[in-house]
Amino acid sequence: MQTSSRANRIQPSPTLAVTAKAKQMKAEGIDVVSFGAGEPDFDTPDHIKMAAIKALASGDTKYTPSSGTLQLRKAVCRKLQEENGLEYEPAQIIVSCGAKHSLYNIFQAMLNPGDEVVIPAPYWVSYPDQVLLADGKPVIISAGDSSKFKISPQQLREAMTDNTVAVVINSPSNPTGATYSPDALRELAEVILEHPTAVAISDEIYEKIVYDGREVVSIASVLPEMKERTVVVNGLSKCASMTGWRMGYAASVKSLAAAMDKIQSQSTSNPTSFIQPACIVALEQSRDFVNMMVEAFDQRRRRITELLNDIPGLTMDLPEGAFYAFANASGVMGKTFNGVTVNNSGELSGYLLDHAKVAVVPGNGFGLDTHIRLSYATSMENIEEGLRRIKEALAYNASHSSHTHCAVRRWGGWKNG
Ligand SMILES: Cc1ncc(COP(=O)(O)O)c(C=O)c1O
Numbered sequence: 001m002q003t004s005s006r007a008n009r010i011q012p013s014p015t016l017a018v019t020a021k022a023k024q025m026k027a028e029g030i031d032v033v034s035f036g037a038g039e040p041d042f043d044t045p046d047h048i049k050m051a052a053i054k055a056l057a058s059g060d061t062k063y064t065p066s067s068g069t070l071q072l073r074k075a076v077c078r079k080l081q082e083e084n085g086l087e088y089e090p091a092q093i094i095v096s097c098g099a100k101h102s103l104y105n106i107f108q109a110m111l112n113p114g115d116e117v118v119i120p121a122p123y124w125v126s127y128p129d130q131v132l133l134a135d136g137k138p139v140i141i142s143a144g145d146s147s148k149f150k151i152s153p154q155q156l157r158e159a160m161t162d163n164t165v166a167v168v169i170n171s172p173s174n175p176t177g178a179t180y181s182p183d184a185l186r187e188l189a190e191v192i193l194e195h196p197t198a199v200a201i202s203d204e205i206y207e208k209i210v211y212d213g214r215e216v217v218s219i220a221s222v223l224p225e226m227k228e229r230t231v232v233v234n235g236l237s238k239c240a241s242m243t244g245w246r247m248g249y250a251a252s253v254k255s256l257a258a259a260m261d262k263i264q265s266q267s268t269s270n271p272t273s274f275i276q277p278a279c280i281v282a283l284e285q286s287r288d289f290v291n292m293m294v295e296a297f298d299q300r301r302r303r304i305t306e307l308l309n310d311i312p313g314l315t316m317d318l319p320e321g322a323f324y325a326f327a328n329a330s331g332v333m334g335k336t337f338n339g340v341t342v343n344n345s346g347e348l349s350g351y352l353l354d355h356a357k358v359a360v361v362p363g364n365g366f367g368l369d370t371h372i373r374l375s376y377a378t379s380m381e382n383i384e385e386g387l388r389r390i391k392e393a394l395a396y397n398a399s400h401s402s403h404t405h406c407a408v409r410r411w412g413g414w415k416n417g
Helices: 014-027 046-057 070-084 099-110 126-133 153-159 182-193 224-229 254-265 273-284 288-309 345-356 380-393 404-416
Strands: 093-096 116-121 137-142 164-170 199-203 230-235 248-251 324-328 335-337 340-342 371-375
Touching (some): 014 345, 046 273, 070 093, 070 248, 093 254, 099 199, 099 248, 099 254, 137 153, 182 199, 182 224, 199 224, 224 230, 248 254, 288 324, 288 380, 340 345
Parallel strands (some): 116 164
Antiparallel strands (some): 093 248, 335 340
């Protein structure tokens, strides 16, 4: 049967693929340590679950307006006002089935064929493919370890053209945790405003998961003109540990919100009816739950950074936000371990899964093939055991060289270089 060129131009999500493979191996009885998950390992708080159970029991089981109930959109407006200092009306809010769905609708509603969307790399895996699905053209600009994975205003200026319709900003970032300061965001906003119609698509899903007291603001709030030029995307998956519920939202000017609503009304219709009252409860809950998670993630972040840097050939700075370790593995590329040569992040991830029974996500899906991503939203025991296995699997194998001493010294050299 025919498949469309649209479907053929994109890749399946590599993060979901790794998690699925690790789950399958576990189901087969193989003891796998998985660092694949892009979700907190804490359960959704009980009072949020209870609100959904109550809604279900009271018959909240029918269609709602496709953009979400008015009460829910009002709650989103209150959240954006109180926490981000941004004033919106319910008509500017579209609630969708996850922030991923919000982003999909945004690109579908905004792009014409050939329109350019600037995406800083490393990027979250879905941005380029969603742009391609909407017939747009992803324009990738790269920021590596040396710039703490943050693009400069100059880089952005050079990447933007008359065809640039949007710039994706994801701070804190998946996969790097990079978090732009308010000043840095203001400088990027100034570049965007140099183009009369370009907008920022600001994915703020990790806004509450930051460390060391970092200040997180929305690019929509850094200059008065920016609010009209930003689409804010957020959701409950990460901050309320509600990944399976599928709730995300976008806030924008009314014309874009109306276009998104039209698309949603002709595709999924409303997000699930009985989760919507519970989402209001989640939006209004205190910060205690997320603070508890951040405290746990912080300890794991420190430990995983320490353990990764202790593995010859791997390096990483302490991540600034989110719950991912994005480790530079260029020191192991081209090397042979247990008879397997690893030349890129895919081969390294495959080797680690086969030989160490550890699931990590290759960096190529995030636009950086020298790196691997490990989610530390997992127990400290898994972190200790998984990193022990990785270290063992990447230990220099003397049987593959007659220059053991030289090689051992070189490991140290890569580490410091
Ligand atoms: C940066 C980023 N944006 C959006 C999403 C989508 O979240 P959801 O669709 O679960 O709301 C994710 C999930 O991993 C993410 O990492």
